[in-house]
Amino acid sequence: MTDSAVSRGRGGDKRRRLTAAAARVLHEQGVERTTIADIAKAADVPVGNVYYYFKTKDDLVQAALAEHTHHLAELTGDLDRLPDPRDRLRSLVAAWVGQREVAARYGCPTGTLAVELDKRADGTLDREAGRAIRQLLDWAGAQFRELGLSDPDDLALTLVAGYQGMSLLANALRDPDIMIREGARLTRWLDSLAPAGR
Amino acid sequence: MTDSAVSRGRGGDKRRRLTAAAARVLHEQGVERTTIADIAKAADVPVGNVYYYFKTKDDLVQAALAEHTHHLAELTGDLDRLPDPRDRLRSLVAAWVGQREVAARYGCPTGTLAVELDKRADGTLDREAGRAIRQLLDWAGAQFRELGLSDPDDLALTLVAGYQGMSLLANALRDPDIMIREGARLTRWLDSLAPAGR
DNA sequence: GTCTATAAGTTGATAGAC
DNA sequence: GTCTATCAACTTATAGAC
Numbered sequence: 001m002t003d004s005a006v007s008r009g010r011g012g013d014k015r016r017r018l019t020a021a022a023a024r025v026l027h028e029q030g031v032e033r034t035t036i037a038d039i040a041k042a043a044d045v046p047v048g049n050v051y052y053y054f055k056t057k058d059d060l061v062q063a064a065l066a067e068h069t070h071h072l073a074e075l076t077g078d079l080d081r082l083p084d085p086r087d088r089l090r091s092l093v094a095a096w097v098g099q100r101e102v103a104a105r106y107g108c109p110t111g112t113l114a115v116e117l118d119k120r121a122d123g124t125l126d127r128e129a130g131r132a133i134r135q136l137l138d139w140a141g142a143q144f145r146e147l148g149l150s151d152p153d154d155l156a157l158t159l160v161a162g163y164q165g166m167s168l169l170a171n172a173l174r175d176p177d178i179m180i181r182e183g184a185r186l187t188r189w190l191d192s193l194a195p196a197g198r
Numbered sequence: 199m200t201d202s203a204v205s206r207g208r209g210g211d212k213r214r215r216l217t218a219a220a221a222r223v224l225h226e227q228g229v230e231r232t233t234i235a236d237i238a239k240a241a242d243v244p245v246g247n248v249y250y251y252f253k254t255k256d257d258l259v260q261a262a263l264a265e266h267t268h269h270l271a272e273l274t275g276d277l278d279r280l281p282d283p284r285d286r287l288r289s290l291v292a293a294w295v296g297q298r299e300v301a302a303r304y305g306c307p308t309g310t311l312a313v314e315l316d317k318r319a320d321g322t323l324d325r326e327a328g329r330a331i332r333q334l335l336d337w338a339g340a341q342f343r344e345l346g347l348s349d350p351d352d353l354a355l356t357l358v359a360g361y362q363g364m365s366l367l368a369n370a371l372r373d374p375d376i377m378i379r380e381g382a383r384l385t386r387w388l389d390s391l392a393p394a395g396r
Numbered sequence: 397g398t399c400t401a402t403a404a405g406t407t408g409a410t411a412g413a414c
Numbered sequence: 415g416t417c418t419a420t421c422a423a424c425t426t427a428t429a430g431a432c
Contacts, residue, residue: 014416028317029317029319030230030314030317032228032230032231033230033317033318035406035407035408036407036408036409037407037408046416046417046418047417047418048409048410048416048417048418048419048420049415049416049417049418051408051409051410052415052416052417055409056408056409057407057408057409106316106317107313107316111313111366111370112313112316112317114366114369114370115305115309115310115313115314115366115369115370116228116313116314118304118305118310118369118370119226119227119228119231119304119310120231121227127372129370130370130371130372133367133370133371134371154379154383157367157376157379157380158380158383160363160367161360161363161364161366161367161376161380162359162360162363163363164362164363164366164367165358165359165360165361165362165363165364165366166359166363168309168312168313168359168362168363168366169331169355169358169359169362171312171313171316172309172312172313172316172327172328172331173328173331173332174325174328178355178359181352181355182355182356182359185352185356212398233424233425233426234425234426234427235425244398244399244400245399245400246398246399246400246401246402246427246428247397247398247399247400249426249427249428250397250398250399253427254426254427255425255426255427397432398431398432399430399431399432400429400430400431400432401428401429401430401431402427402428402429402430403426403427403428403429404425404426404427404428405424405425405426405427406423406424406425406426407422407423407424407425408421408422408423408424409420409421409422409423410419410420410421410422411418411419411420411421412417412418412419412420413416413417413418413419414415414416414417414418
């Protein structure tokens with residue numbers, strides 16, 4: 001193993017480690033309660049060194065947001081392999097329910113981040129989380145459209161709103177079973193949808 | 199007018215002014231981004247004087263939370279005057295839609311507060327917002343029960359989750375129309391519910 | 397009871413050694 | 415490229431004058 005390989009293997013991935021740590025810690029603690037030191041510690045990187053990779057704290061928040069959207073893109077990419085759009089949507093709901101323990105403790109990563117960033121009055125990152133949610137809406141809308149259902153965008157809105165609502169309640173009440181109950185309802189709802197008229 | 203009346207009229211309601219200001223400002227800016235000075239300024243009370251009425255910042259947060267639950271209790275109290283439980287629920291949805299501009303900018307007061315407080319690892323106020331939400335769940339459950347529907351608590355969960363979901367999406371996408379679209383869907387859903395078969 | 401001044405502690409960010 | 419030491423700003427909370 002060469003020196004450069006060691007350097008890459010040990011220290012060269014610090015940016016990646018910081019991004020992953022930011023995604024996790026910001027989800028768990030929220031943006032405002034998380035300090036740069038918290039993220040640096042979680043990533044095992046010296047505090048002052050963070051600023052070599054990210055000029056500001058907001059840059060770290062943005063990187064965490066990008067990490068979550070990347071994660072979502074991977075998930076929908078996998079689901080796209082399923083031939084039936086309805087199965088893709090059902091599997092999406094199943095994936096949400098599978099994350100119920102995390103959701104009950106910390107909520108939906110994107111949803112809770114959006115709530116927090118939306119409180120900002122300055123025009124910095126207050127709209128960024130909305131784009132991540134729109135990505136999910138667009139994908140779900142495409143599935144409903146492929147199923148030949150009318151008002152596919154309305155259906156996507158209902159599906160995603162259902163997910164955000166059950167995540168928030170599961171979190172606020174600290175009860176993962178809420179994800180199971182509401183997830184089952186969403187699945188029944190998906191099964192009941194049929195193309196309009198005759 | 200006596201001196202004491204003046205004193206009550208001008209300065210004696212400072213605690214009330216602080217509570218009202220806290221409820222509004224904490225909803226708009228979030229807990230962590232709001233300083234005591236922000237609340238004091240909004241209430242027109244000198245900064246250092248706040249600590250005479252509230253020992254800590256968390257006491258102010260708790261007072262704001264109580265203000266929101268009080269507001270909710272007033273609303274459901276008014277709705278209780280309607281003879282038909284289904285009308286009560288329909289009016290509740292209408293009230294939510296009526297608040298769509300505020301929801302699109304700042305989200306549901308209780309829901310967004312819950313999201314933020316749930317991020318706390320210390321056992322201070324992290325469960326307090328959940329109690330406020332459970333109050334709404336209980337009231338809605340009672341209405342569904344009075345309608346003779348089966349699984350009234352599940353229905354209440356679906357209703358409140360629908361509200362929280364549409365508020366979060368309207369907020370994240372800055373689009374009050376989402377409240378109208380999803381509100382109409384919830385109303386149709388309420389209309390469609392019928393007691394389980396004979 | 398009301399308010400001013402300030403203490404005590406924390407955080408984001410930078411300068412500069414290595 | 416990496417890290418230590420430190421600054422400057424901000425925030426909660428208190429002490430004490432009025």
